Amino acid sequence: MAAATGTTLIVGALAVFLFVAIEENNIRHVDEQLDIMTGLVEANVGTAQLFIGRLSDGGIAAITLSHDGTVLASTSTELPRLPEGHQTLVMADAGYRVKTMEVEQSPIGPHSVSVAAPLSAAESVTREQRQHVLLAGAAAIAVASGLGWILGGRAIRPLVDLTRRIDEGGGLPEAGGWFRVREAEQLTAAVRSMLARIDSAQQRTMSALETARTFANSAAHELRTPLTAMRTDIEIARDVELVADVRAEILGDALRKHSRVESTLVALELLAAGELTSEHANEPADLVELAYLAIADAARVHPGIHLGVSGDERADCHCSPAGIRLILDNAITNAVRHGRATRIEISVQRAGHGMLLAVDDNGAGLPEGERTAVFARFRRGTGAAREGSGLGLALVAQQAELHGGRAELVTSTLGGLRLAVDIACSGIGR
Missing domain, CATH: 3.30.565.10 (Histidine kinase-like ATPase, C-terminal domain)
Structure with a gap:
């Protein structure tokens, strides 16, 4: 598709340029012929004046001699008064290319010579040449598309195989061998690097989870012992009749256990803060x-x-x-x-x-x-x-x-x- 699209754009641009160039070239060729014909008529203007009025152009050429708007001689197709130079003219639904030349001195006096040739032949040649351009462009697009399909398919085949192997869980191929496309090798390296980063992140996550589990278990173990002892002391102080000295000792022990739990919690808080x-x-x-x-x-x-x-x-x-x-x-x-x-x-x-x-x-x-x-x-x-x-x-x-x-x-x-x-x-x- 890329090759076909690129070729179509290039061929299209060239075709527009060639269409204009072909038309201009064929008209220039007609103008050269008119220049020659005008020169011949003017070189023999005296004789031409006698015979022009008796000629029929037959759709091949039209000649008109005139002076100040008065026609001195003309073929069956009379040309209007036109400025000097080359012009395109439409007469009787037909296109003509006209060459007009002003002559100041001649055997018949000042006059203008107008010679016209029909554009049908030039237009026919132009159409034929444009058809050749279109056919050549279509052939170029077809050839480029075919080559793009063949070469592009071969180029992306490693990418297709790589995608299939990753999708099937077959692992990444090593560089070299069938794997010679640079983009495919770069993609493989990028995928391998990404997988390595994912694996590393997964390992860190698992390690962090294991550390968290161990830490939680250790913290629970360390806190369970003093909390259990505190519970026992409080239950004894609540349910058993004790003398003042014994009760004070039990409550003092509970306070020491409380201080231990408190210090442990403070230390755990500091450890957590250090992790952040x-x-x-x-x-x-x-x-x-x-x-x-x-x-x-x-x-x-x-x-x-x-x-x-x-x-x-x-x-x-x-x-x-x-x-x-x-x-x-x-x-x-x-x-x-x-x-x-x-x-x-x-x-x-x-x-x-x-x-x-x-x-x-x-x-x-x-x-x-x-x-x-x-x-x-x-x-x-x-x-x-x-x-x-x-x-x-x-x-x-x-x-x-x-x-x-x-x-x-x-x-x-x-x-x-x-x-x-x-x-x-x-x-x-x-």
Whole structure:
């Protein structure tokens, strides 16, 4: 269809041009003949004047000699007075081509010579030539359409086969062999790339769903135990007659369980917020200033603990200030609650294009075999205190990843643990 349509447009444009050119060429040929005839009549005007009046044009040629509107001599078909030059004239429903020449000096005096030839012969030739053009154009359209059908069909056959194979679930063919059409190879590559992206997205979705299931199961397990214990305490306090000391102990235990549930829910909320964090949450901040703010708050919560900051005087970084505070606050809380530390030092140092944020303590430490596992959600060390959600270090690991780095626990020079966190300071990445 494309070949036929294109050829038809081209042939149509050429046909219009040739139709006009053929007509003009044939009329020009008649004009040349009239020029010759007019020259012959004028060269022999004296003799021609004697014989012209006795001639019948017979539909072949008409000649008229005139002077100031007076006809001096004419064939049986008399031509009207016309301006000098070539004109087309219709007489007796027939078309004529006329050549008129004004002559100032001649043996018969000033006069004009008009010679006319019928256009029927030229029109017949024009029609015949136009028919040839139409036949040639029709043949060109037919040949182009046939070649377009053959070559175009061969060109799109790989696309048809590719569509059929995809529809039948037969997989994508490899390039080469029968598969030599560039567009088909490009389409195959595009489809293969699209399928790879779909498969990758599906894998990420399945992984996210599996993570969500595991997270929900772990959260339900972690919350079920303290909630069940709280229910038992409340039922005992309600249904059993207890002395004041025992009732106070039971209610105190229920309050501790309530605090554990509350801290777990807060940690879960922070984890969910971390999953939604984007680089738009980042802003310029001074890590040293954030460290001083963290120890100032910790000093009010944990009086009697020696807290300090060391390292660079200023550490400007493009980061999430809330995320950095989350790392520092959880590190300090873990050191005091689980490590029973009495001294905590925060250091901020430049490391390459990023920053190294470290929290050292003199607490009880943690066995090397557990130092990686405790970053998982709901995982606690063997010496951890009973209270807590088991999500503190998971939050630290999440924030480290969001800041383009990682968190690790190593032995501290103070005798306890060091939490070291790399921060890229160049945007959030996962």
